[in-house]
Amino acid sequence: MAAPMQFIFPSCKLCYEPSGDRRKRKNQSITRQRFLQKHQKCLVTGEHGSGKTALLFQCAISLAQEGHHVTLVTPTKFQSLPPAVEGATTQDPLLMKRINIMYFQDRPALIRYLSHLHTKAPLPHAIIVDDIDYYASHPQAADLPSSVSVLCSYLVDAVTFVSNKRAQSEDTDADDCFLLASIGCSAQGEFQVPHVYRNFLTSELHITSVDRQENIYQLTSQSNGMPRNDCIITYKLGQAIKVLDILTGEEAFSQLTCNTQEGDGHG
Numbered sequence: 001m002a003a004p005m006q007f008i009f010p011s012c013k014l015c016y017e018p019s020g021d022r023r024k025r026k027n028q029s030i031t032r033q034r035f036l037q038k039h040q041k042c043l044v045t046g047e048h049g050s051g052k053t054a055l056l057f058q059c060a061i062s063l064a065q066e067g068h069h070v071t072l073v074t075p076t077k078f079q080s081l082p083p084a085v086e087g088a089t090t091q092d093p094l095l096m097k098r099i100n101i102m103y104f105q106d107r108p109a110l111i112r113y114l115s116h117l118h119t120k121a122p123l124p125h126a127i128i129v130d131d132i133d134y135y136a137s138h139p140q141a142a143d144l145p146s147s148v149s150v151l152c153s154y155l156v157d158a159v160t161f162v163s164n165k166r167a168q169s170e171d172t173d174a175d176d177c178f179l180l181a182s183i184g185c186s187a188q189g190e191f192q193v194p195h196v197y198r199n200f201l202t203s204e205l206h207i208t209s210v211d212r213q214e215n216i217y218q219l220t221s222q223s224n225g226m227p228r229n230d231c232i233i234t235y236k237l238g239q240a241i242k243v244l245d246i247l248t249g250e251e252a253f254s255q256l257t258c259n260t261q262e263g264d265g266h267g
Contacts (some may be wrong), residue, residue, distance in 0.1 A: 005205070005219065005231055007062040008055045012233070012243055035157075040163075041156060041195055044182040045189065050217050051237050052182040053072030055207075056128050058241070059180060064098035065089045068125035068175070071100045073110060075134045085241045100124070106138045107151055114154045120162035123162045127155065129181040133191065145193045153201035155179055212235065216244065241265030 006012070020180060046052045053074070060070040061084070078101070081091055089095065098212045104110040110129075111221070117123070141147035162177035173206070181201060185191040198204065204222040215237040234245040 003082045005233055007059045008205075008219070009085055009136070009233060009235075009243060010058070010062040010065075010089070011085060012246060039237050040159065040176055040178040041201045042178070042180050042203045042205065043201035044180065044207070045185045046182070047187055047209065048184050050207040051083075051236075051241060052184075052207065053130050054084075054237070054241060055219070056130055056180060056182055057082040058085050058088060060099050060126070060128055061089060061091060063096065063126055064095050067098070069098050069100070070128060071102060071124040071127045071131070072128045073104060073113075074130040075101045075103070075138070076131075077103050082115065083238070083240050085235075086243065104135070107135045107147070108139075110135050111151070111154050114158045117158045118165075123165060123177070125175055125177055127159055127177065127179050129155065129179075131184065132181040132197075133183045145196050146194045147205060148193050149200075150241065152197065154158075155181070156200050158217070162234060203238075 044052055044056065057072065060072050062094040065072050066131070084091060091243045102113065104113065136144065136151055156179065159177040159179045166176065183191055183197065187209070189208070191197075204217055205223045207217050207219050210218060217235060217237065219233045219235065230248070232245075232247040233243060236242045236244055
């Protein structure tokens, strides 16, 4: 589950201890292949101002650096490029040519684009959607679960089409297409119709603020809204995103257990 973090924080050498028999636990470098195979559809959740847009943009930059084409969908035009992760590749013009930034104002416009994705060239290796909840509610729908379900279905169908198209190619090293989307949530990690989103976006990264620490956040992997013991990255938002700490394996599990117990105590 920690794999997407390697692309969001490319300057970090992320390793983790997989769960299971201790004899089988050993550090494993997280690779693009593991990411594409295990985390083809990932949701990033976090409060407003926690750096979701910047983290998604960094993921796009990391993939573009490897020669991949990325479609980045956002409802708001960038006045300036989001801050980069400290130590990561700079956002140079040649790299940006591989990132197709699409500004769609509502759900029908995004769905129209996805419906005609098969006519686009080159096909993207990744579709990244910032503020997917914005598109779910614009225009406002009488039945939000149905609106989210339809939107997510189009997104999943798009990445499935691209993946199948590559599988039929003569390129044996062709990668699948994957989907990464962000959604805003409360300080308690709550957002509307989570079960619908998680039905389609089967892996999740959650951002939480660190108590009494301004602009400091933690990124953790989750399953069905519950923390896993893979990896915790603590970072600080500023002109650049600075990594403060990385916990993996059993260290991460101990930290998550401690945080859970503290939260129960305050409840």
